[in-house]
Amino acid sequence: MIDHNPYYEAVHKNSCAFAYHEAVFDENNRMIDYIFLDVNQSFEELTGLKKEDILNKRYVQDVAQDKDQAMKWVHLYEKVVTEQSTVDFQEYSTEFSRYYSVIAYSSEKSRFVTIFQNKTIELKMQEIAQYFINNIGNQINYDQITKFAYEISGADYAAFNLFHENGRDFSTISLCGVSNQLKKICEMLDFQIIGKTWAYDPEREKRTKDKDITVFETLHDLTGKVLPKTVIIQLENIFKLGITVIAKITREGRVLGDFTLFFKKGQQLKNQNLLLLYISQLSLFMEKNRLDVALQTNQKMFYTLAEYAPIGFISCDTKGTITYANKKLIEIMDSPSYDATRSINLLDFPKLKAAGFSEKLKECMIKDRQISFEMGYTSLWGKYCWLRVFFTPIKENEKIIGANIVVDDITEKKKTEDELKEKVQRDPLTRAFNRHALETILLERINDSAEKKLISCLVVLDVDDFKDINDTYGHLVGDKVLKYLATRIKQELRDDDLIIRTGGDEFLIYFHDIQDEKNAPKFINRLFDKISAEYKIAQEQDGNRHTLHVSCSMGICFYPKDGTSLNVLISKADDALYQVKKSGKGKYAFA
Template sequence: MIDFSSTLPGLSGLPSADPVASGRLSVAALLDHLQHALVVLDVEGRVVGHNHCAREMLELPLTLLQKQPLIDDVVRWQIKRGDLRGDAQRLVERVWYHLRRVQETGQPHIYTYTTAGGRTLQGTTIAVPGGGWVRTYVDVTRHAQAANFLRESEERFRSLTELSADWYWEWDAEGRYTRLEGRLIRETSTAEMFLGRCAWDVPALNRPTAREWRPLIEAFEQRRVFRRFEIQRRLQDGRVVWFSISGMPVYDAQGRFAGYRGVGRDVTRRKADQATIERLAFYDSLTGLYNRRSFQDKLTQAQAASARSGQWSALCFIDLDNFKDINDAFGHGVGDQLLQTVAKRLREAVREEDTIARLGGDEFVVLLEDLDREEEQAAWRAQHVAEKIRVALERPVTVDGHEVQSTPSIGITVFRGRSDAVEDILGRADLAMYHSKAAGRNAVRFFDPAMQEAVLARATLQRELRHGLRDGELRLYGQPIVDDKAQVVGYEALLRWQHPLRGMVSPAEFIPVAEQSGLILPMGQWVLRQACAHLAAWARDPQRAHWTMAVNLSARQLRQPDFVQSVQTALAETGANPSRLKLELTESLLLHDVEDTIVKMAALSAMGVQFALDDFGTGYSSLAYLKRLPLDQLKIDRTFVRDILDDPNDAAIARTILQLANSLELSVVAEGVETVAQFETLRAMGCRLFQGYHFGRPTAL
């Protein structure tokens, strides 16, 4: 053992080497007990001192150290054994460079190396006052192994995220992204979209509102693990992708919530595969329509919905006539293109909410829901749609230069609720379709014979009404309106239809058909023009020049964008005085788009046209709207006039209407006056205008 006190000038003042001197250990004995290796170099770089730990840790032979070798010899010995690697001369020069550097700067030099035996040492060189150096060594093998393990783990992690479709992410305690790593993240620059933001703050196509994000937000707020939360996003390059993220909460050493960490995955391919599987399972591969299996599910759902709503639904069964002949003549390729065209035309012919399916071959079905609460009305609407389909499908199709035509035979059945099995509904529609073929094909038939007859009768009435409008069969009648002296002051225009075979057709029979078919628009314009023509003729007669003409408006007329212009046109073409024209609205018209109605009424009122509210007291009767509408007159409905002498309630209602009209500065017409007693009673209440059979029945104008 070398005595450090004799070799180091700076240590000469230390206690004696005597191990029991002063009852304390000597310096040499103390240094031998250190767990750090200690090596002393003199000014020439010779090893002049070391402790026991140095021999063990550096694994240097005692015979070498006893020779007090130069540091150069120690370095060469370590190179030979494999502790150090590289050119010997360069390594020696490097050692001396650091020794001198330490001497010049007074700053220690710290370095690390691994011996041939696998031990990692951290050395520190410091300068000794008066010359020389002290080198200490610490065994940092375990620390180096741990650091190496962490480095390798990080490298493995990065390799996995680079090679897979998964990526790693972290959130802070506020749920904001703080870290995103992975190949997909890097390649798509996705991190820019998310860092510093919460997942639910970045727009997602499948989660447009906060409600769709609630499951993820609740999991975060409750610190729960969440798995496979799917999000559809549009990337900066325009691509639409599906992501699935899973995460778990993270806590610090004190147990405080620190955020979340988790993984993400690109599941776009899986979602596309799922869509393909669903399409194959539920959709017809040729046309893209529902197949038989999915349509049966839709039909079951429609039954449940109709049971809840009370609305009738209908099923149209469509079979193409002579389709087999087209396939045989032109080949299946042409046939397939024809079926695709049929599918396209079906989509165009029905509402977006209606369900279309291809059952197989050339058989199609259309499901029409929420038609009406009345069975006959629902059947009428179904027949209207079916006829629209028939017209659309009977048009020829040009395929590969061939013009082909396959007309449809359509069968209809209506249903409501769950009383019938799905197969029974399909069977009835199928049977009705065969009746259509038996009737000559390219036709529409109902399953129920009685309903078929009713629908055909209505269709016939619509066709004949259209012809009647074209052929001048409509007639304008009028019922007089009188004052309190029973003197005529005007007429209410009433429409009649003089059928060449049926005779006079009741308005109650043909007006609903006109409303549904849209014929009410040209009919209403015809009535308006005829009424204005009569006003212009009366204006030339001093006895009738002050008369007014009241014309009833339909809801369809009032909703037309050009309604105001149509009235202006009728007045201009006939030369009628606008102030003598009175347009009558029912309270039901006020239930739809009141603001638009007010604007149109105001435009005509500014010209002098008057407005009357018909059947007052039987409908909506909103006083708020009454104040805003440019009205001139109210008409007491006949139901209150009929029993005014016997029912105190009817009398009170009539009196209230008169008082209300008086306060609003409106005139009042009492409808349905049929007796002198009714006339006198109403006149005593303050009514000044009357209409009814007591004063005259409707007559031709």
């Protein structure tokens, strides 16, 4: 023993654990054990070894329960003794369930000093914290969290019980420290632990209420009447069980689960403060993961719904970068792949800008507004479609971070609508527009001319003596004359020009944006010559062919020179036609 002096007092009152040893060698001068010559109070507190039980005793031979683990320490200290050196290391002791920071140095021949610091809380919490960080949002590995409780507490066996949603019943879903022998014995006793559901036990709840950690002197104190007492006593005797500890995991008054920790006789709960800290952090982790898993489940459901929906879904950030596009969207766009679709910027892509899509998207995000509109669009890959598009801003903490866009391919619907409009607006005989176009399409053209300050030309015509053609050759021939006349007029028209059948043999022709009135005589004369000409008509009933000399009369006016409203323009053109008819027909005149 060390003499009583100031140094001795300092060592024995130090918070660091101190031990003084003498090495034991075999006949080959190999260190095989060491003897405790002295320890301070901190050593007793740190290891649980009492000074009176270990002084002048050999560690491996007399003290240690785990001989293999004990020899590990001998090998670590051998270098200190044989080389008269100092070592500094960290080591985990399975026997004491603790991490130690150790400094060992030689004091004199065959003798050495060890100074211990308990690093268990620091290192174990680092390990646990890293586990929590790495596994946030993942399914909980209950075997791992049970193992942490097992290691921290120093228990011989540990079980994790997960409480049901009712907060009363629970199921045992993980065990740690259980050997194959224990499993076999449990089977012999017809006592299965893993997967067992335990009904609500009011006595158990009463004894653990408002306590994070509850210690039961025996296992049957805990189980009460829930399990046959004879079975529990058999288990206690076979495994020499002593105290049983319940460590509850709670969150805002709700029990999420608990650890049942089993200790052999003579063993006590270790690192209680660390265990309390662990179950506190575990409750946060479990609740966060529960919410994350629920969120992931909901997100997965939404993703499945979105991915296989019959309409297109697309999301973007405020810069127009695509963050998600579903299968239907890729199909609508005729895109070769998801990556190819994402290469398009929704705010910058020229075709989207030209279709008005980009402007509407920008308006949605800047003005925080839901927008719906229709557009015709030719994709980057050449597919033309007609789309109905719905824009909705995406917000996070009241800040707009992008937009969700629903894209419905209405090409077929639009085609059907156009076909219906065509039937409503088209004359079935000549395929010219009918009178409905006067108040729709023609009015739109006139308004466009007004907006863009264009010069346009309006012509009204009728077929001279058309009644005589019907009376002489029949209505079927008359109908063919009108069809061929309309066909000849269409050949002289451009995309924005119109032909409208306004009556039996009466037509209105509109030339959009002629640029200058001086251009009119040239194309009017060409048109007049083309329609006032010979028509060769075959009569299907008797196979006869008729050559008819058809003449037309036309009245012509200009927008805006002769009027700015449709009614005024038609009136002016009618007046010019009347003058032609009055002067002998077969001519045209300008208002």
